[in-house]
Amino acid sequence: MLLAFSVAPSGTGRxxxxxxxxxxxxVQVVRESGLPNRTDAMFTTIEGEWDEVFAVVKRATDAVAPFGSRISLVMKADIRPGFTGELDGKLERMEAAIDGERGDAGVRDD
Incomplete structure (x- = not known):
């Protein structure tokens, strides 16, 4: 499972x-989990089994709680049993597709 999530407090008073x-x-909670993860400007994506991924999201949400009176949590999951390494695999396949399109346009370097 890949799960992308964004968690943030509101009512911070700032x-x-x-x-x-x-x-x-x-993000520190996620990194300390030991699960494969990647953070970008909008989401953190975690890879693992259902129970372990959701346990990390809960701990990350709990870590945000002291910073505001409310918490916003947004999640999107790709549940594909039997597949691992998809945090990188999906990107590698996309890049290969882009390179293939370039090749079809006459721009190959292989």
Whole structure:
């Protein structure tokens, strides 16, 4: 399973609305989990089995709780039993497809 999620507090009382400290606390939980993960500007994606992934999301959400009076949690999952390594595999297949399209256009370097 791949699960992309975004968790952030609201009601922080900060005039600038910044939530980077809370997000950092959540990402630290994810990194300490030992599960394959990747964080970008909008989401953190975790790879693993259902129960272990959701346990990490719960701990990450709990880590954000002290930073505000409410929490927003957004999740998107790709549940594909029997597949592992998809955190990188999906990107590798996409890049290969892009390279293949370039090859069809006469731009090959192999």
């Amino acid at each position: 005039a600038d609305g910044s939530v980077h400290d809370a997000v950092a606390a959540a």
